Amino acid sequence: MQKAPQKLPLDGIVVIDLSHVYNGPYATFLMAMAGAEVIKVEPLGGEHLRSRGDMGGADLPFAMLNSNKKPVTLNLKEAAGRALLTELVQRADILVENFAPGVMDRLGVGAAQLLEINPRLIYGSSSGYGKSGPYRDYPAMDLVMQAMCGVIDSTGYPDQPPVKAGAAICDFMAGIHLYGAIMTALYERTQTGQGRVVEVSMQDATFASLASNLGMLHARGDAAPARTGNRHGGLGISPYNVYPTVDGYVVLNAPGDRHFYAILDVIGCPELKNDPRFANRSARVAHTADVDNLIESWTRKMKKDEVAERMLNGKVPCAPVRKLQEVLQDKNMHARGSLQTVDHPLLGSVVLPGSPLVFEGVERRPIEPSLPLGASNDQIFGEWLGHSAEELAQLRAQGVI
Amino acid sequence: MQKAPQKLPLDGIVVIDLSHVYNGPYATFLMAMAGAEVIKVEPLGGEHLRSRGDMGGADLPFAMLNSNKKPVTLNLKEAAGRALLTELVQRADILVENFAPGVMDRLGVGAAQLLEINPRLIYGSSSGYGKSGPYRDYPAMDLVMQAMCGVIDSTGYPDQPPVKAGAAICDFMAGIHLYGAIMTALYERTQTGQGRVVEVSMQDATFASLASNLGMLHARGDAAPARTGNRHGGLGISPYNVYPTVDGYVVLNAPGDRHFYAILDVIGCPELKNDPRFANRSARVAHTADVDNLIESWTRKMKKDEVAERMLNGKVPCAPVRKLQEVLQDKNMHARGSLQTVDHPLLGSVVLPGSPLVFEGVERRPIEPSLPLGASNDQIFGEWLGHSAEELAQLRAQGVI
Missing domain, CATH: 3.30.1540.10 (formyl-coa transferase, domain 3)
Incomplete structure (x- = not known):
């Protein structure tokens, strides 16, 4: 007898994704690829990454991080927009946001309010410096965080100025830690019946990756070079x-x-x-x-x-x-399905990543290319929440969706 | 009425941790700090990181990643050692390993065997290139993975040779992805009653962090510089x-x-x-x-x-x-409890990280400093598994523990 096809681990989980650019969207991308239904809620002008094309090429990053999501528009500055968010939250398991700390509270849709509406909600947020602590309101971007966390000072040659890591490590470290925190709380909910607020900062999430450098500092004190070029971080291996x-x-x-x-x-x-x-x-x-x-x-x-x-x-x-051109053609990642050549309606044939989380015994979720702004408005607000075509037309006219 | 103190999210979860160095141990460190009981299983000589002190200072990294774990020794090359592992697995929820693919199978304790013993087990492994795919048997270390993944070519000045990122990003990216995969499967188990094998590769886990660089390559093709020093990865922002x-x-x-x-x-x-x-x-x-x-x-x-x-x-x-000396004194992380000054029995007063995963409303688990090799043998094999003092003495004499 043939086994029924296995469901993906997050089958049936609904995620409200208010996040933007890299860090939150990476967390929700992993949720989508693990089987969750991810509703990507954007302001009427689209999230930052959609409009950043002129900053050196954000089209592909957007496509990389927004596969298998359902994009809707929602103006949270309007009461009717917040009411719609409330309707979404009532039916959701998880909400993700990476605004600066305090933004959601000021909009009147902070964690406390939303958990009152849905006590089973997992509310996950990430930010540069976290919601507590004296640096909470400092502006935070990957470059700034690399400087604060010691990544820049640890990178480059000892006799030259320090240089940033080419990869946006603080952003992505925060995103994947946020995913982990939310999954932990989702498990916990099955034991307690209660939702929870979880949070991650880019700063906290980056620290451990400097273990080798911190180890050398501990061992050698101020005699430890800040950076070692391409040599071992502890100067303890040759070649x-x-x-x-x-x-x-x-x-x-x-x-x-x-x-x-x-x-x-x-x-x-x-x-x-x-x-x-x-x-x-x-x-x-x-x-x-x-x-x-x-x-x-x-x-x-x-x-x-x-x-x-x-x-x-x-x-x-x-x-x-390897150059990135070579990385995109990596035989191993293509063989594993971790990279896939996808025919994207806007970008043409592009190589996009699947999820690095491999659940053995269940087929990977096929990549569904990222959709235009608001493409799922009718499906989510109409079919799912049950608003009529007239209501939706009115919400559009009022600048709510 | 006062509320009862909340339990940590992973309270009651038992983890068998066979992992070494950075990647697996970081995943299980996060589990420990989220409330799990982590039994760190090491070969009789200790895992690599314990014996790496002469490679430039591994004492602090070991302490950073092994707080709140219970270390036991176990010789898996002996049948009696594998029998003890089986006893542990019968009572565990999660097993983590980051050996090269195939090692656990060759020892006769591969995922298939262990899931037969305990069908509710989550078996999580990470490796450089993953368990499937043509590169699976290539040796993998952070430097090598940074080269393969495009991190090195993307770091440094355009008119100079490429340079590695100072942080061990491939190792830690894999570790935190592994944590996320295991938590996802742990949630899934509450729905299906079944365990699962999950896996992560360093290669897959690093890819997305190059989103900006891949975006510029997509936008500009071969005109895109491989690396931009400290300038914006997409050369789209100034200053x-x-x-x-x-x-x-x-x-x-x-x-x-x-x-x-x-x-x-x-x-x-x-x-x-x-x-x-x-x-x-x-x-x-x-x-x-x-x-x-x-x-x-x-x-x-x-x-x-x-x-x-x-x-x-x-x-x-x-x-x-900031220099790492400054990072260790970061006011924000100390205020949040993300860094703590701990009196470590072997290292003296050191700054150690808590978990970047913050579960609001529940106290962080206090850091319990890492313990010497085999320090928990009596507690785990004796009190928990129920072996007598004589049996343990015999197992010691036979080189099993």
Whole structure:
């Protein structure tokens, strides 16, 4: 007998998503891909990311983070808009927002009010510095948070100014932590019957990722360099660096002696296993320049993919430094369904991510491309909440939806 | 009438934690701080992070990630060790591991076997490239993953070699995604009564954080620079940079005209609001060098905290580029309880993180410092599983625990 197709884990869960740009929308994207119904509530002009196209290309980020969501418009500055939000919240399990702290309260739809309307609601919010604490009202964006959290000072070469991490790590760290906090509260609700307010700050969410750097600071005090370029954050492993090749760069990392001996075999210098400069990790760390020169003299003559292939065959932790064009074509992620080529109605053929959360034994939810502003107004406000076509027309005329 | 003190959300949940170093241990740290009982199962020699002290300082990272866990030793290469694991699994809700794919199966304690023993178990694993896909057996470490995922190529100055992000973002992104996946399955279990296998890869978990860079690539194609130093990833905002001060650096970001006008007021040049080079965002982007010179000529004369204070008073997104020493003393995180000064029995007085997941209305779980290897053997194997002192002595003699 054939098994019935499994449902996705969040099947039946309804999410009201008031969030914008990266951090909240990433959390609700993961909910959508895990099976939840996500209603994306935007102001009449659309959330910031829709209108940011002129800031260097926000079309693809919007598409990446808003698959499988149902976008509706709602003017929360109008009483009728807040009334509609209340109707949504009555039928929802989860509400997500990443406004600055206090914004929802000032609109009259703060957590306390909404939990009174629906005591089973999980109200999740994220912000730069959190809802408590003296920095709560500081403006927060990824660059600013990278500076405050120590990411910038930890990145770059010791003899050069610090540089930001290219990835928007504070934004996305907050988004995925918010997802985790909300899921925890959703589980808790099954035990207590009660909803809860959860919150995450970008600052808190980023801290742990600096564990290696904090570890070196603890061990060496002020003698610890703030940043180590491409060398190990604790300056405790060699080789560990980015090396030039004919057509770009590779990284190599030999945490153990066996990795280094494998490198010597790959580059055809097995006799150097007896060289006292390279005998063990501490010796190699003390002779890092020699180690790096040895490896570089070999990598310089080859293409990066060739270096990586030979090293990986020798079980050496190695990778080409890939350009994003190459990342988008990654064979592994496409094979796993983590990247999919999607025919997007606005963008044409694009590569979009599925969810990194893999639930074995159930098919991944197929990517449904992001929709235009307000595309689901009729479905959500009409069919789902039961407002008539006349009512919707009036709400439109009044600038409510 | 006084309310009874609320329980933490994961109260009553038992986690068997076989994970090591950063990625799995971060997930189980969050579980512990959310109220779960986390049994940290280590090989007799301790997990890698315990023995990595000579690699540049792993003592603090170990303490950061292993608060509130109960460490036991267990030799899974012995049949008696696997039998004890089976006993633990029978009483557990969650098992977490981040071995290379296939290791648990080869030991005879793979997900399929363990779910047969306990069909309600959530079995969560994370790895570099995931359990499926052609790269599954490649060695994976944070540096290697940063190269593969495009983080390295996206970081640094356009006219210089790429540089890794100082934070171990691939490791921690995987860890927190794993937490989210497991919580999702834990909720699902309350609906289905069934456990589940979930998995996360570092590669999948990192992808979305490059949204801005991918957006610029989509918008500009091969004309997009791989990296932009400290400038906006999409080169669509100005000012947006790191600026030198007397005693370090600050970051400034003016996404809107109002932010830029506020900067002009702060630096005492309100007349420049009428300068056509600075009239709007596109004009400023076209005259970025002028914008940066203007700001730098002011910041160079001041201390970083003074610049930040004045700019923040003007509601400009700004921050000092803080050293980790400063981050550890962050007033906001200490006020929120996200950082706490703890008297650690091995390390003395250290600053350790609480959980970034804030559940409002319930007290944070106090940090209980990390314990020595096997410190909870008697409690877990003796009191909890019910083995006698003689049995434990025998298991010790046989090298099982």
